Amino acid sequence: MSTEATIDLKSRLTRINQQFAALGQAQPAVMGGFQSVMKAATQEGSVPAAFRELVAVALAVHKGCDDCVLFHTSQALRHQATRAQFADVLAVNVEMGGGPGAMYASKALAYFDALSQ
Numbered sequence: 001m002s003t004e005a006t007i008d009l010k011s012r013l014t015r016i017n018q019q020f021a022a023l024g025q026a027q028p029a030v031m032g033g034f035q036s037v038m039k040a041a042t043q044e045g046s047v048p049a050a051f052r053e054l055v056a057v058a059l060a061v062h063k064g065c066d067d068c069v070l071f072h073t074s075q076a077l078r079h080q081a082t083r084a085q086f087a088d089v090l091a092v093n094v095e096m097g098g099g100p101g102a103m104y105a106s107k108a109l110a111y112f113d114a115l116s117q
Contacts, residue, residue: 006114013074016067042075050079054089061093061104069104073111086112 024031042052053076060068076086090105097104 050081
């Protein structure tokens, strides 16, 4: 991806966070609870945080949630997931999701590569 495309992805991440914050102001109890679930589900434990984020990426790819794919890809990178680990998880998406899984998996890998720069 070009530098311009990478900047666009980072702008989208900012927008995602702003949208979550706005929803949190409108529905503090619900979003506070959701934030607690996200934190608990992705923190370091018997399964490393990076692996947990890779699972989140796989589920987001399977569901076809583009913003979720982008967000959890950035979080996987934050937890130092490697490109090889990321690609291995995406291979399972292709196996389980066929053509649509391959399309979203290829997009996720492009996000990983762009955000890695």
